[in-house]
Amino acid sequence: MTATTAGLRFDDVAVGDEITPVSIPITYKRICMNAAATWDWFPGHHDPEYARSQGQQTIYLSTLFFHGFVDRGLGDWAGPDALLRRRKISMIKSIYPGQTATLTGRVVGKREVDGTGLVDLELMVSSEEGPCVPSEATLQLPTGPVRS
Amino acid sequence: MSTATTDITGLGMAFGTLEEGRAWAGRTSEPKQAWFPIDRSMVLYYCSLVEDANPRYWEGDECPPGLLMTLGFNPQWTPEHLHRDDSLFALNVPLPGHHIINASTTTELERRPRVGDHVSIVEEIVSVSPEKTTRIGTGVFITSLTTYSDQHGEVIARNTNVLFRYDITARDTSAETEEQP
Numbered sequence: 001m002t003a004t005t006a007g008l009r010f011d012d013v014a015v016g017d018e019i020t021p022v023s024i025p026i027t028y029k030r031i032c033m034n035a036a037a038t039w040d041w042f043p044g045h046h047d048p049e050y051a052r053s054q055g056q057q058t059i060y061l062s063t064l065f066f067h068g069f070v071d072r073g074l075g076d077w078a079g080p081d082a083l084l085r086r087r088k089i090s091m092i093k094s095i096y097p098g099q100t101a102t103l104t105g106r107v108v109g110k111r112e113v114d115g116t117g118l119v120d121l122e123l124m125v126s127s128e129e130g131p132c133v134p135s136e137a138t139l140q141l142p143t144g145p146v147r148s
Numbered sequence: 149m150s151t152a153t154t155d156i157t158g159l160g161m162a163f164g165t166l167e168e169g170r171a172w173a174g175r176t177s178e179p180k181q182a183w184f185p186i187d188r189s190m191v192l193y194y195c196s197l198v199e200d201a202n203p204r205y206w207e208g209d210e211c212p213p214g215l216l217m218t219l220g221f222n223p224q225w226t227p228e229h230l231h232r233d234d235s236l237f238a239l240n241v242p243l244p245g246h247h248i249i250n251a252s253t254t255t256e257l258e259r260r261p262r263v264g265d266h267v268s269i270v271e272e273i274v275s276v277s278p279e280k281t282t283r284i285g286t287g288v289f290i291t292s293l294t295t296y297s298d299q300h301g302e303v304i305a306r307n308t309n310v311l312f313r314y315d316i317t318a319r320d321t322s323a324e325t326e327e328q329p
Contacts, residue, residue, distance in 0.1 A: 024199060037193040039221040043157055044249070050156070054247040055284045055316055063250045065197065067214025072200035080204045083260065084213055090252040 007079010010117030010141040019077040038064040060094035073103040086138040093132040117143040164242025177237040182219035185266040211261040237271035245287040245313040287314025
């Protein structure tokens, strides 16, 4: 199977469909990777003493981790031909080492705009402490007959 | 709220009064070009971080859109003659708060970013909220709009970021809010 036929097409998706949940364990190593891979050296993401001084338990995942994690979950579900058009994330609770980040979500709308098929989703990144990053996304999915 | 102006984040934050900070609404940065074009090692390290197996990244020449904000960060050290004083524009807003935490981002994409894109960045301070008290402290929400364009002037994406700039205060839960502007 090639990358151009592996994923969901617009007609495959219905309002109410749930994405395949994705979980990833969060360790000190992954949060260090977070800083190094994204160049985000704000000390809350690598210096536990600073993180505690700003009211956090210890170092925590950054915005750029959540961008990538949400997009990865959408890609795992919809396939590599899905094109992200819009993504909103709101960080209401931090995620720390020792916790697990889990992405869930569902389709809340479908629309065709200028010949493109757009799918709107509501998403949530949670930890064992509950909801952490409520999110929204709009994906453009392939329309029309499957190419051979 | 403290009036000390020590940047304990090391990010080059500017300090000033609430009034001085709120007057920054509407200001736009000079365009700045990312330190170097998007390269494959950046892409694959980022995919490793979130365990993203998308073949467009591992076997193609595309870049995860989540990595765009990285292009606005400067190296942590440079030789003096190469130093650039153009860190994130939102941190230049003069305000009293010593801490920051990001509240939300909204990213709208015109096309997929690709390896080789040498991105230019323009940042606009859209608004600086009145002072608010949340569960983590008292400060203001800075909303900024960042436009990412390639070396040909084509817009790749626009990102609206809401950053909370605050100081930790004695907790008075009656005044707390989770709202953002």
